[in-house]
Amino acid sequence: MTATVGDTPVAPPEPTGSPAPASYPVLRWLTLATFVVILNETLMVNAIPRLMAQFDVTARTGQWLSTAFMLTMAVVIPVTGWFLQRVTTRRAFGTAMALFGAGTLLAAAAPAFWVLVLARIVQASGTAVMLPLLMTTLMTIVPEHDRGRVMGNVTLAISVAPALGPTAAGLVLQVAGWRWLFLVMLPIAGGVALAALRRLENVGEQRAGTVDVVSVVLAAAGFGGLVYGLSGFGAPEQAAVSPWLLVAAGAVVVALFVLRQVRLQRRPSGPLLDLRTVTHRTFTLALLLQAVAFLTLMGAMILLPLYLQGLRGLTPLQTGLLVAPGGLAMGLAGPRVGRLFDRVGGRPLLIPGSVLVAAGLGGLALLDATTPYAVLVGLHLLLMTGLALVMTPAFTISLGSLPRHLYAHGSSLLGTVQQVAAAVGTALSVTVLTARATALAAGGADPAAAFVGGMRWAFAVSAGLALVTVAVAVVMPGRPTPAEPELQHG
Structure with a gap:
């Protein structure tokens, strides 16, 4: 646990020596699961034109399948630093894969376009946890002299996955309907999750503490508004609200979020996102x-x-x-x-x-x-x-x-x-x-x-x-x- 001097936390000592050999399988399973969820992020790129025709929506509406995913990632990821310090590795992994699986199932059965967008939001909520969980676990259990090799293996998964997404989607759409993008993914994600949960071990220590609701709201409004405003510049149709206005408003709220985190650093519960990293x-x-x-x-x-x-x-x-x-x-x-x-x-x-x-x-x-x-x-x-x-x-x-x-x-x-x-x-x-x-x-x-x-x-x-x-x-x-x-x- 982290000790304190006055109001300021003091870092615990760095681990010495190499981790037990049993620790590394944790990374293999986390990497495989991360590959699966990141692959899904770019699957929809090639499917949007077909979905526009299927649901009779405009190009701007169709882009929400990608925008909603990216927007959710921007909103959820700032919370993961706080979340990962307060739950076990198994619980974080189980939560992420359960959300991803539920979103994938909902997407495969979506009867309307808005249901498909909702499913993408649920998927993204799980995806947002996986990469921070993988990186945090890696840094916790791998000694410094071996981190380059292990990080290189992780890069293999997180780099190839988004590159293969459009290609994999093109192959599926060539022979089957768009629902098969999710029907194919569902058993793969489920199998990886079940196999991993039987082998995963908990890594690191958990801390007690309550979430600062104001920080969550500011993070969602700030980062969400910023990403949504920026996505409006590439939209095929004119937005009702100027993207410049959305970006400016998002930037202001992000600044308020930063100020809030600085103030929370002096409280025992700590900030939602600890910005002492940038010092x-x-x-x-x-x-x-x-x-x-x-x-x-x-x-x-x-x-x-x-x-x-x-x-x-x-x-x-x-x-x-x-x-x-x-x-x-x-x-x-x-x-x-x-x-x-x-x-x-x-x-x-x-x-x-x-x-x-x-x-x-x-x-x-x-x-x-x-x-x-x-x-x-x-x-x-x-x-x-x-x-x-x-x-x-x-x-x-x-x-x-x-x-x-x-x-x-x-x-x-x-x-x-x-x-x-x-x-x-x-x-x-x-x-x-x-x-x-x-x-x-x-x-x-x-x-x-x-x-x-x-x-x-x-x-x-x-x-x-x-x-x-x-x-x-x-x-x-x-x-x-x-x-x-x-x-x-x-």
């Missing part, structure tokens, strides 16, 4: 690095399907197959990058990785209407390989720089920032593409040329932002810095 310089640098990297990744993920399907006329299945090699390369590189990190540290990986990310995005900014598909696949592979070199070391260094009792809050903050970065990346890419394409069309360019011009500008902006990752990588330490006593940050 650790290395964690903050790694958080910035991952946010920008994730922002550029999501920009590429939204632009490439628009280019391949809207301009080149490919089917969703063909699009998924073309981008699958990049996702697979990123995932398969994860374990190797992790082992290299344990041997050489982060800087020899972060610096060339961030350069590759910027180079890949810069190359994509040169695409035109006739670029060979082999060139596109090669550039996408370059981008994803660079991200593999960045993400595994950044995850390991960031959480490794925190004291043990902040692992759960650090994992939650990373997940929250990723959701916001995903929304920013999508909104920024679509906004730049639309603005530039509109300007070119007004100047007399044909629709195809205007689209190519807009897409080039969007990729160029992402490449420019990727240079931030290069700058941060240069000043990042090669290894996690020793966590300073929490008393110094009260």
